[in-house]
Amino acid sequence: MDTPVLIEIKNLKTHFFLDEGTVQAVNGVDFTIHQHKTLCVVGESGCGKSVTARSILQIVDQPGRIVEGEILYHRPDRLSGVGLSEELPSPNGAGGSSSTEIIDLAALDPRGRQIREIRGQDISMIFQEPMTSLSPIHTVGNQITEAIKLHTDMLDDEADEHAIELLRRVGIPRPAERLETYPFELSGGMRQRVMIAMALSCNPALLIADEPTTAVDVTTQAQILELLEELQDDFGMAIMLITHDLGVVAEMADDVVVMYLGQVAERGDVESIFHDPKHPYTQALLKSIPKLGVSRTMQRLDSIRGMVPDPYNRPTGCMFGPRCDHFMPGRCDAINPPAIQLGDGREVHCLLYEDE
Amino acid sequence: MSAQLTNGSQHSTSANGSAAADNVLLEVKNLQKWFPITAGFFRRTIGHVKAVDDISFHVLQGETVGLVGESGCGKTTAGRCILRAYDLTGGQVLLQDHDGKMVDLGPLNNNEMKPYRQQVRMIFQDPFNSLNPRMPVIDIVGDPLKINKVATGKELEDRVASLLARVGLRPEYMRRYPHAFSGGERQRIGIARALALDPRLVVADEAVSALDVSVRAQILNLIKDLQEEFNLTYLFVSHDLSVIEYICDRVVVMYVGKIVEVAETEELFAQPFHPYTEALLSAVPNPDPRMRQQKSRIVLEGDVADPANPPSGCYFHPRCRYVQDRCSLETPDLREIAPGHYAACHYAEELTLTGVTASGELG
Ligand SMILES: Nc1ncnc2c1ncn2[C@@H]1O[C@H](COP(=O)(O)OP(=O)(O)OP(=O)(O)O)[C@@H](O)[C@H]1O
Ligand SMILES: Nc1ncnc2c1ncn2[C@@H]1O[C@H](COP(=O)(O)OP(=O)(O)O)[C@@H](O)[C@H]1O
Ligand code: SF4
Ligand code: SF4
Ligand SMILES: [Mg+2]
Ligand SMILES: [Mg+2]
Numbered sequence: 001m002d003t004p005v006l007i008e009i010k011n012l013k014t015h016f017f018l019d020e021g022t023v024q025a026v027n028g029v030d031f032t033i034h035q036h037k038t039l040c041v042v043g044e045s046g047c048g049k050s051v052t053a054r055s056i057l058q059i060v061d062q063p064g065r066i067v068e069g070e071i072l073y074h075r076p077d078r079l080s081g082v083g084l085s086e087e088l089p090s091p092n093g094a095g096g097s098s099s100t101e102i103i104d105l106a107a108l109d110p111r112g113r114q115i116r117e118i119r120g121q122d123i124s125m126i127f128q129e130p131m132t133s134l135s136p137i138h139t140v141g142n143q144i145t146e147a148i149k150l151h152t153d154m155l156d157d158e159a160d161e162h163a164i165e166l167l168r169r170v171g172i173p174r175p176a177e178r179l180e181t182y183p184f185e186l187s188g189g190m191r192q193r194v195m196i197a198m199a200l201s202c203n204p205a206l207l208i209a210d211e212p213t214t215a216v217d218v219t220t221q222a223q224i225l226e227l228l229e230e231l232q233d234d235f236g237m238a239i240m241l242i243t244h245d246l247g248v249v250a251e252m253a254d255d256v257v258v259m260y261l262g263q264v265a266e267r268g269d270v271e272s273i274f275h276d277p278k279h280p281y282t283q284a285l286l287k288s289i290p291k292l293g294v295s296r297t298m299q300r301l302d303s304i305r306g307m308v309p310d311p312y313n314r315p316t317g318c319m320f321g322p323r324c325d326h327f328m329p330g331r332c333d334a335i336n337p338p339a340i341q342l343g344d345g346r347e348v349h350c351l352l353y354e355d356e
Numbered sequence: 357m358s359a360q361l362t363n364g365s366q367h368s369t370s371a372n373g374s375a376a377a378d379n380v381l382l383e384v385k386n387l388q389k390w391f392p393i394t395a396g397f398f399r400r401t402i403g404h405v406k407a408v409d410d411i412s413f414h415v416l417q418g419e420t421v422g423l424v425g426e427s428g429c430g431k432t433t434a435g436r437c438i439l440r441a442y443d444l445t446g447g448q449v450l451l452q453d454h455d456g457k458m459v460d461l462g463p464l465n466n467n468e469m470k471p472y473r474q475q476v477r478m479i480f481q482d483p484f485n486s487l488n489p490r491m492p493v494i495d496i497v498g499d500p501l502k503i504n505k506v507a508t509g510k511e512l513e514d515r516v517a518s519l520l521a522r523v524g525l526r527p528e529y530m531r532r533y534p535h536a537f538s539g540g541e542r543q544r545i546g547i548a549r550a551l552a553l554d555p556r557l558v559v560a561d562e563a564v565s566a567l568d569v570s571v572r573a574q575i576l577n578l579i580k581d582l583q584e585e586f587n588l589t590y591l592f593v594s595h596d597l598s599v600i601e602y603i604c605d606r607v608v609v610m611y612v613g614k615i616v617e618v619a620e621t622e623e624l625f626a627q628p629f630h631p632y633t634e635a636l637l638s639a640v641p642n643p644d645p646r647m648r649q650q651k652s653r654i655v656l657e658g659d660v661a662d663p664a665n666p667p668s669g670c671y672f673h674p675r676c677r678y679v680q681d682r683c684s685l686e687t688p689d690l691r692e693i694a695p696g697h698y699a700a701c702h703y704a705e706e707l708t709l710t711g712v713t714a715s716g717e718l719g
Contacts (some may be wrong), residue, residue: 044568045539187659216425219656222639226655244569247598247641251648270645288573290642293712295602296621300580300601303573307538 005074006238007033010071014055023311025051027262040249042200043259049242053208057119058110071105076205081123105227122149123201128211128305130191134183141179144198166197186316189220210242261319268346278348381452382415388446388552389433403663407614408435409619420603426660429610431593435559440469452496477555481562483542487534493532500552517600519548540571597640609633612671619697626711629699631676657669
């Protein structure tokens with residue numbers, strides 16, 4: 001069942017203006033995030049996953065900026081207006097269904113009051129390497145309570161208690177003692193948990209997780225993924241999970257966006273993407289991964305030939321053209337495939353599906 | 357140094373039955389590598405990180421053996437000991453010489469190691485930092501040939517050209533510098549360099565971990581093809597179980613500096629005998645959303661133990677779901693549970709553990 005729309009991205013273009021030329025990091029991306037659901041964005045290194053995420057929060061690094069498009073945030077009722085000091089954890093907190101306020105995040109001033117209010121309060125983000133967003137010189141307790149106090153009217157004691165509750169909730173043993181520790185004293189998995197606790201401190205409507213498990217071991221990854229699922233049940237937030245690991249996508253996603261070279265190759269529900277992929281890139285990608293249990297009997301993996309072109313030498317027409325087995329000369333190198341709707345929320349950017 | 361040095365080692369070596377087969381290319385016996393932990397102005401040693409602590413295994417000629425485990429369990433350290441990039445704290449690294457005799461590389465000095473450095477080569481994880489950015493490809497790949505006086509001038513250039521062609525790179529690019537290549541291409545350059553001296557044993561440490569999915573498959577296929585072509589033997593170090601399963605004939609599983617399980621790939625994945633291996637297999641995300649419900653993921657509690665201060669008894673006991681009283685008291689030996697299948701768990705025979713079936717299901 002589809003839940004109400006939370007974020008609607010339309011024709012988003014975020015470019016970097018460098019001396020060597022313009023990098024079209026995100027170049028006409030459309031997708032939708034629904035309330036309480038998990039959307040996975042998957043694609044190879046450099047395809048624009050992180051830049052898309054950072055565009056939502058208006059934290060794109062210099063010399064990059066959003067040059068076109070809309071990021072429509074359908075702000076749930078409970079978050080609209082002022083007075084956001086909600087008690088936590090509040091089960092189904094983001095359950096407000098009718099969204100009254102629609103804000104175009106792409107149009108906001110990156111340094112303005114409105115986007116700052118939304119960051120951390122409505123939408124928060126966790127990163128691959130927790131140390132980049134945790135301060136090395138402040139204790140874990142300090143950092144969480146600061147985040148809480150910034151966005152609520154809780155007093156010191158309340159904030160402390162809330163911090164302890166959050167740490168316990170993300171599975172940190174002896175949370176009260178942990179308030180006094182510094183991030184470097186924690187293991188990678190623990191740091192990731194602290195960051196998740198911080199990100200959830202204000203019960204956001206959307207949690208963006210950019211490769212949260214890429215730097216940790218499989219057993220720690222299993223812990224973190226399980227935690228995210230539990231927290232989603234409790235807090236009700238939507239999750240935008242960025243990953244290059246198709247296994248993680250299959251385990252976590254409701255909806256999937258497959259990106260290639262700054263564009264969406266295709267999108268749809270997780271079942272269709274894995275069992276009925278339409279785009280030649282998705283099809284090839286799925287064939288090229290070794291699958292546990294299956295690959296020991298396999299002689300060779302099907303690989304995709306060539307590699308992702310560098311951002312200054314983008315092909316004409318379809319971005320995947322030079323590597324595609326279905327390449328149609330004269331068409332695929334001439335036309336940048338538009339979005340083709342296939343029904344049931346599925347969309348593919350490939351000329352094979354034109355006029356269907 | 358402490359007393360329990362040889363805890364179970366006699367047993368494990370003989371049980372491993374390694375020296376029996378005569379086509380053993382590499383035999384690692386009771387290998388130890390401890391790093392001192394120092395403190396204070398005089399850098400007094402106050403303890404040791406037992407990065408590799410008494411491991412024994414062998415690699416047959418033409419075989420690919422996987423070394424798998426979580427980060428910090430000692431995989432890289434073991435690999436570096438075999439290459440003699442480190443001095444050993446204890447044990448032996450026996451390599452079969454051309455005349456068939458086993459030579460212990462452990463006590464050799466730099467000079468004595470020279471001929472063996474040609475025979476044992478390494479492919480590194482990071483295609484970005486492992487190549488000298490100021491050297492053109494011809495020097496990167498050709499240097500081992502030059503240093504060992506194998507070829508010079510035109511002959512060297514021809515050799516490099518054919519190596520590049522063999523790993524799927526255009527020989528015309530040999531004057532270019534590493535920055536002009538993508539991650540996958542740099543990894544190919546690293547492989548060409550490792551193969552330049554016709555090595556007998558190649559240690560590949562996380563050789564595909566930094567690569568994108570679509571490129572990873574290309575490199576894995578290349579590694580397999582080259583093995584057939586040059587009769588190579590690989591020690592393939594990786595934390596990625598699906599890659600290990602694809603590429604390896606046999607697998608060695610490590611946990612906190614020790615070997616917990618050794619078996620042929622199919623056996624290990626289908627029927628693990630160690631609870632840690634079971635947990636590892638269960639943690640690997642399955643790229644099929646239909647498997648979601650069927651899967652009861654084993655989520656391990658807590659973190660990997662600290663090799664400077666490991667738990668008592670079985671190092672895995674604080675996280676093991678099958679733990680018994682005995683486990684925190686006695687360190688289990690690596691024992692042969694089924695032919696060629698070794699596990700270091702007191703209860704390996706009694707437990708019924710879950711592996712991965714050939715259809716990718718857990719069962
Ligand atoms: N600060 C920046 N300056 C210049 N170019 C940038 C910057 N940040 C990103 N880019 C470029 O934008 C493109 C998309 O980058 P992005 O970080 O979104 O990739 P990604 O999909 O997240 O990749 P990865 O899987 O490696 O994290 C790349 O070509 C990248 O080089
Ligand atoms: N040069 C070193 N000095 C001190 N400790 C080290 C050194 N190299 C590795 N270690 C420690 O040894 C253990 C095993 O490391 P390593 O072999 O790199 O693990 P892996 O490759 O399995 O991730 C870790 O605890 C690591 O911190
Ligand atoms: S548009 Fe053409 S080149 Fe692009 S994916 Fe479709 S068939 Fe391949
Ligand atoms: S010896 Fe005990 S603690 Fe160790 S793996 Fe076996 S059952 Fe678990
Ligand atoms: Mg990224
Ligand atoms: Mg390593």
